[in-house]
Amino acid sequence: MESNYPFSDPGISQGLVREISLLVKGPVRLMEVCGTHTVNIFKYGIRSLMPSLLDLVSGPGCPVCVTSQKDIDKIVALAKFPNVGILTFGDMIRVPGSEASLRDAMAQGADVRMVYSSMDTIKIAQAEPQKTFVFLAIGFETTAPLIAATIKRAKELSLRNLKFLSLHKLLPPALKVLFEGEGVKIDGLICPGHVSAIIGALPYVPVTQKGIPCVITGFEPVDILQGIWMLLRQVHEKRALVEIQYSRVVRPEGNPKALAIMGEVFERCDSEWRGLGTIGLSGLRIRDPFGDLDAERVFQIESPPSEEPKGCRCGEVLKGILKPNMCKMFGTFCRPDNPLGPCMVSSEGSCAAYFHYTQVGQMGDGDQSSKGGK
Ligand code: SF4
Numbered sequence: 001m002e003s004n005y006p007f008s009d010p011g012i013s014q015g016l017v018r019e020i021s022l023l024v025k026g027p028v029r030l031m032e033v034c035g036t037h038t039v040n041i042f043k044y045g046i047r048s049l050m051p052s053l054l055d056l057v058s059g060p061g062c063p064v065c066v067t068s069q070k071d072i073d074k075i076v077a078l079a080k081f082p083n084v085g086i087l088t089f090g091d092m093i094r095v096p097g098s099e100a101s102l103r104d105a106m107a108q109g110a111d112v113r114m115v116y117s118s119m120d121t122i123k124i125a126q127a128e129p130q131k132t133f134v135f136l137a138i139g140f141e142t143t144a145p146l147i148a149a150t151i152k153r154a155k156e157l158s159l160r161n162l163k164f165l166s167l168h169k170l171l172p173p174a175l176k177v178l179f180e181g182e183g184v185k186i187d188g189l190i191c192p193g194h195v196s197a198i199i200g201a202l203p204y205v206p207v208t209q210k211g212i213p214c215v216i217t218g219f220e221p222v223d224i225l226q227g228i229w230m231l232l233r234q235v236h237e238k239r240a241l242v243e244i245q246y247s248r249v250v251r252p253e254g255n256p257k258a259l260a261i262m263g264e265v266f267e268r269c270d271s272e273w274r275g276l277g278t279i280g281l282s283g284l285r286i287r288d289p290f291g292d293l294d295a296e297r298v299f300q301i302e303s304p305p306s307e308e309p310k311g312c313r314c315g316e317v318l319k320g321i322l323k324p325n326m327c328k329m330f331g332t333f334c335r336p337d338n339p340l341g342p343c344m345v346s347s348e349g350s351c352a353a354y355f356h357y358t359q360v361g362q363m364g365d366g367d368q369s370s371k372g373g374k
Contacts, residue, residue, distance in 0.1 A: 007220030016225035017049045023232035024051045029185070030231055031320050033059040033171065034192030035348020036219050042357035044221040050228075057320040058353075059184070060174055060276065061192065063139045064091045064346040065318055068272040071167050072097040072342075073303035076105050078134055078165065081299060085111040085128075087121050088136040091346040094339060098307045118143075118150040125154070125162035134295045137166045142194040144168050144284055145258035148265035151290055165295040166286050169271060171195050172203035173282035179210050184319050188231035190224075191216040193246040198262075200254025201242045208240040218246035265290055274308075274342070275315030312341035317350050324351040331355060 038058045076097045093102045121135045137147045196216040204214040213234035217227030227245045271283025286294040316322035334340035343349035
């Protein structure tokens with residue numbers, strides 16, 4: 001059937017697949033660092049269209065997955081405070097902590113509610129003024145501006161019973177750590193369209209200085225194929241620059257208004273990532289003028305010593321050095337209906353994407369990063 005929608009046009013897609021095949025002369029390894037890319041690459045069958053020498057791996061692109069075990073434990077501890085309701089995006093509810101998940105806390109009487117937008121938290125807090133609510137502010141640069149706007153609104157309304165636990169992560173500092181020294185070896189980076197719409201192109205320059213070309217890529221099938229083709233063209237021509245495939249959305253300077261509101265409400269802080277450890281200035285904490293809305297300052301949160309789930313290798317999956325189906329737990333002790341680690345819980349997690357879109361244990365392409373790489 002003919003498509004009128006150019007971003008999924010079969011003719012354009014087939015042409016790009018042909019061009020990609022012509023550019024792959026030896027092992028090449030490309031990484032994406034965005035949960036939506038992870039899922040769409042599977043959903044549109046893009047891996048199956050690629051030459052066998054081209055390896056597509058996922059990096060730390062799922063915000064729920066990169067949240068540290070310590071922070072998950074802190075969230076569960078917070079849910080046990082009397083007269084406190086936790087407001088969160090859905091995926092976080094099932095992520096296992098060292099002793100329990102939010103779902104377990106709910107079974108023991110904790111009030112945990114799912115929201116679809118951070119602005120919903122205002123209405124919830126206004127409707128129940130006798131209860132204190134904490135919103136779990138989790139995400140990358142994409143979600144931070146909207147949450148900053150929500151914090152500003154709560155301040156304007158003098159809403160005393162709404163607090164925010166900021167566990168935001170910033171992508172560029174993590175990329176720096178990921179690729180420095182003897183770190184992860186890739187030949188090109190498929191940069192996230194949504195995050196880049198906020199931060200622009202400049203933050204990827206340090207990645208290109210390590211000889212890794214970057215292409216900011218959209219999410220439709222043609223976007224992804226064109227992004228891969230643009231990367232391969234750079235590899236072939238031995239260039240390493242930041243290019244923008246997703247130019248209908250992303251400007252080189254990003255979104256100054258979104259960056260301004262983020263800067264007004266948040267300041268950078270060190271942050272602990274699952275798999276990557278503590279990374280300097282890779283998180284966002286709430287600035288002093290909004291300190292009365294900061295759950296970290298309002299509550300003395302004590303959680304048990306953190307322990308990652310035994311046998312779970314999410315840390316390696318998040319660095320792109322292990323394919324999910326190479327984890328011994330994959331599809332057996334760890335499945336979406338009974339997840340062991342966050343990468344199997346989150347709808348954007350690599351393990352969940354592998355599970356949903358491949359035949360369990362039949363992939364045959366899972367190695368431990370031996371393929372490609374400079
Ligand atoms: S398959 Fe499960 S146990 Fe293995 S890395 Fe993924 S989430 Fe962790």
